[in-house]
Amino acid sequence: MTTSGSADLVIVANRLPVDRVTDADGGPGWRRSPGGLVSALEPVMRANDGAWLGWPGGTETDLEPFVEDGLQLVPIGLTAEEVEEHYEGFSNGTLWPLYHDVVAKPEFHREWWDSYVAVNRRFAERAAEVASEGATVWVQDYQMQLVPQMLRELRPDLRIGFYLHIPFPPAELFQQLPWRRQLLEGLLGADLVGFQLPGAAQNFVRLVRQRVGHKTHRDMVYLPDGRTVKAAAFPISIDVDSFAELASSPAVEARAAEIREALGNPSKVFLGIDRLDYTKGIYARLRAYSELVRDGHLDVDDAVFVQVATPSRERVEQYRILRDDIDRLVGRINGDLGRIGRPAISYLHSSYPREEMAALYRAADVMVVTPFRDGMNLVAKEYVACRLDESGALVLSEFAGAAEELKQAWLVNPYDINGMKQALLEAHRAPEKELTRRMRAMRKCVAEHDVTQWASDFLEELAATRPEHGKVVRP
Numbered sequence: 001m002t003t004s005g006s007a008d009l010v011i012v013a014n015r016l017p018v019d020r021v022t023d024a025d026g027g028p029g030w031r032r033s034p035g036g037l038v039s040a041l042e043p044v045m046r047a048n049d050g051a052w053l054g055w056p057g058g059t060e061t062d063l064e065p066f067v068e069d070g071l072q073l074v075p076i077g078l079t080a081e082e083v084e085e086h087y088e089g090f091s092n093g094t095l096w097p098l099y100h101d102v103v104a105k106p107e108f109h110r111e112w113w114d115s116y117v118a119v120n121r122r123f124a125e126r127a128a129e130v131a132s133e134g135a136t137v138w139v140q141d142y143q144m145q146l147v148p149q150m151l152r153e154l155r156p157d158l159r160i161g162f163y164l165h166i167p168f169p170p171a172e173l174f175q176q177l178p179w180r181r182q183l184l185e186g187l188l189g190a191d192l193v194g195f196q197l198p199g200a201a202q203n204f205v206r207l208v209r210q211r212v213g214h215k216t217h218r219d220m221v222y223l224p225d226g227r228t229v230k231a232a233a234f235p236i237s238i239d240v241d242s243f244a245e246l247a248s249s250p251a252v253e254a255r256a257a258e259i260r261e262a263l264g265n266p267s268k269v270f271l272g273i274d275r276l277d278y279t280k281g282i283y284a285r286l287r288a289y290s291e292l293v294r295d296g297h298l299d300v301d302d303a304v305f306v307q308v309a310t311p312s313r314e315r316v317e318q319y320r321i322l323r324d325d326i327d328r329l330v331g332r333i334n335g336d337l338g339r340i341g342r343p344a345i346s347y348l349h350s351s352y353p354r355e356e357m358a359a360l361y362r363a364a365d366v367m368v369v370t371p372f373r374d375g376m377n378l379v380a381k382e383y384v385a386c387r388l389d390e391s392g393a394l395v396l397s398e399f400a401g402a403a404e405e406l407k408q409a410w411l412v413n414p415y416d417i418n419g420m421k422q423a424l425l426e427a428h429r430a431p432e433k434e435l436t437r438r439m440r441a442m443r444k445c446v447a448e449h450d451v452t453q454w455a456s457d458f459l460e461e462l463a464a465t466r467p468e469h470g471k472v473v474r475p
């Protein structure tokens with residue numbers, strides 16, 4: 001066995017939980033990224049000598065491990081070519097569209113695959129160095145699917161978990177991948193493979209049976225060497241309390257009022273907040289809304305749609321095309337339907353801190369979340385968590401993982417423009433009592449499943465695998 005490091009819990013993710021910033025003295029520094037994953041894992045990392053391995057973004061390759069705010073961070077550099085082939089290429093030009101119902105056409109390039117293998121190997125090797133004897137390693141998401149098996153070969157003493165944050169496609173789509181078997185075998189290096197939804201876990205088990213030929217029973221895979229792998233659903237969530245606290249702060253309340261004022265105090269504010277991604281259904285949603293304005297169901301003096309699109313993966317061609325398409329659509333809609341000082345759509349291509357997001361959630365009467373396919377969609381849950389007074393409506397795609405929990409939303413098929421128009425109008429016109437009834441039920445659901453619970457459910461289940469394995473990480 002390789003000599004081991006000192007971390008009893010190792011998180012392996014494509015990204016580090018910090019972003020590069022410039023310090024007050026002009027030098028390079030780090031700032032904690034806003035994601036819920038890191039806040040969920042922070043306590044368990046502190047309690048278990050945790051380390052987090054990830055790419056810091058960019059192409060710096062000579063970064064040393066460092067401690068940031070008490071967290072052990074191990075940066076793994078990517079070369080410009082690896083950013084292009086592993087990150088933009090195989091991860092986001094092949095796997096991302098394939099796993100999201102081929103909403104865009106996945107590209108299959110052998111060089112991209114080679115780079116994905118090489119980068120996964122580097123992450124696995126580094127994890128093998130920092131993990132202590134018998135440690136728990138938790139590998140995150142689609143960029144890292146080969147790490148479990150590579151790591152198991154290097155360090156059979158480890159307990160290995162894998163969690164996929166995005167959907168896992170049905171066999172009919174996954175089958176297209178020239179490297180389908182390697183990916184399945186990569187994942188089977190884990191003791192526990194977690195998914196957002198039970199259907200995804202079932203897709204995985206079925207594929208393992210068909211393509212790899214292992215015996216399976218329900219959620220268990222039986223490997224020829226006697227090892228078992230469990231596949232199960234762990235729907236992810238948000239840090240509910242911190243959103244609620246933020247939303248209740250006087251500063252956020254004041255900012256929400258300021259936003260409505262700046263919009264001209266319309267009686268209804270519709271809101272969409274998404275990464276600018278073709279899976280999110282932004283184009284179809286804005287079209288649906290604009291038709292309601294065109295047909296006189298909504299009036300620009302009285303209603304506005306605020307669409308925030310966070311810049312994302314801007315060097316990938318499909319994302320550039322999408323950006324241009326949305327720019328053009330918004331321009332056309334506002335040109336045709338807006339009046340002076342009253343656009344139909346207030347479009348913001350920018351990312352905002354959590355405080356501003358909370359203020360937007362508070363300011364919005366109708367939250368519109370209509371992805372064509374989404375692993376979970378945390379924006380929907382954030383909106384619900386911020387509606388402290390139980391007001392507000394959620395229009396939610398059936399094809400977002402969140403729809404399995406937020407059943408009191410106005411559920412829509414994002415491919416059905418007329419259906420979406422209908423739901424937008426119903427949500428817009430719903431009486432207060434109806435809104436409260438629905439929001440109260442959704443708030444209860446979100447409050448009962450927060451991200452800390454998600455992390456401890458996964459880690460507990462992982463600890464229960466391979467009982468002969470002595471060391472346990474305490475959630």
Ligand code: G6P
Pocket residue numbers: 014015141142165166312313
């Ligand atoms: C999704 C993925 C994450 C990813 C995030 C941002 O939520 O599941 O793994 O980190 O998008 O995308 P980016 O490409 O900027 O990391």
